[in-house]
């Protein structure tokens with residue numbers, strides 16, 4: 001069975017401080033209500049790239065503490081163009097008990113591939129945890145080729161990729177060339193084509209509120225009922241389109257509030273939800289969840 005991971009959100013209070021209780025509630029909701037297979041902690045959806053090192057550590061602590069006793073998989077995203085920080089976080093989460101880490105491709109300075117390979121080899125060098133590359137070219141500007149992946153995968157601690165990319169040609173080539181590597185799809189609106197190319201699962205922000213439908217889609221796909229899977233993807237894409245048009249992170253949090261989860265606010269410089277955004281989120285809740 002292919003696995004479904006929610007990209008964990010971080011709750012903030014109105015002043016932008018981490019709201020520990022709210023963040024715990026989102027972990028619980030994913031375990032108890034969504035019955036999720038795993039959580040991706042410290043990713044884009046967690047607003048991680050706006051956090052300081054101590055705050056990142058706190059989020060990793062909260063997630064693993066709240067998830068203890070459950071048997072969900074936890075993946076900690078430790079990547080940062082500050083390689084010292086990435087290595088420190090890799091060690092930190094390994095000591096906390098995370099079995100898998102992930103690291104975004106280093107961004108901003110147009111690093112060449114040798115620098116990118118060095119970055120990944122350094123992150124895993126002093127830890128026992130295995131690493132999943134986080135490839136998201138639309139946000140980082142970093143595109144890895146098939147041969148780049150082959151070179152990264154020469155390091156046996158690098159076990160796969162979180163593939164947040166709409167390049168399905170490259171995805172097919174990756175699956176064909178690396179049948180044993182873990183490939184987790186990252187665009188929720190493209191789950192079905194990714195399933196068709198035999199990804200091992202998916203990680204997504206919208207699964208925080210739409211896990212049931214995504215799981216039903218995976219089951220339909222695995223049962224060979226492609227018409228049903230397509231219908232479910234279509235329904236999910238109506239929701240995802242509305243979320244994107246209303247501002248995805250703020251709206252996910254507002255819908256979670258409607259569902260009884262104290263998801264808090266987004267952090268600046270992300271804009272605070274305006275009355276229009278709040279009204280839009282309420283409409284989305286009423287349209288899809290009531």
Ligand code: NAY
Pocket residue numbers: 007008040042043044045046136139164186187188189203204205206240244248
């Ligand atoms: C992350 O690190 O949190 C993710 O990449 C999760 C994947 C999401 N990507 C981003 C950039 O948020 O779920 C997707 C995405 O929100 C969704 O497909 C809507 O485009």
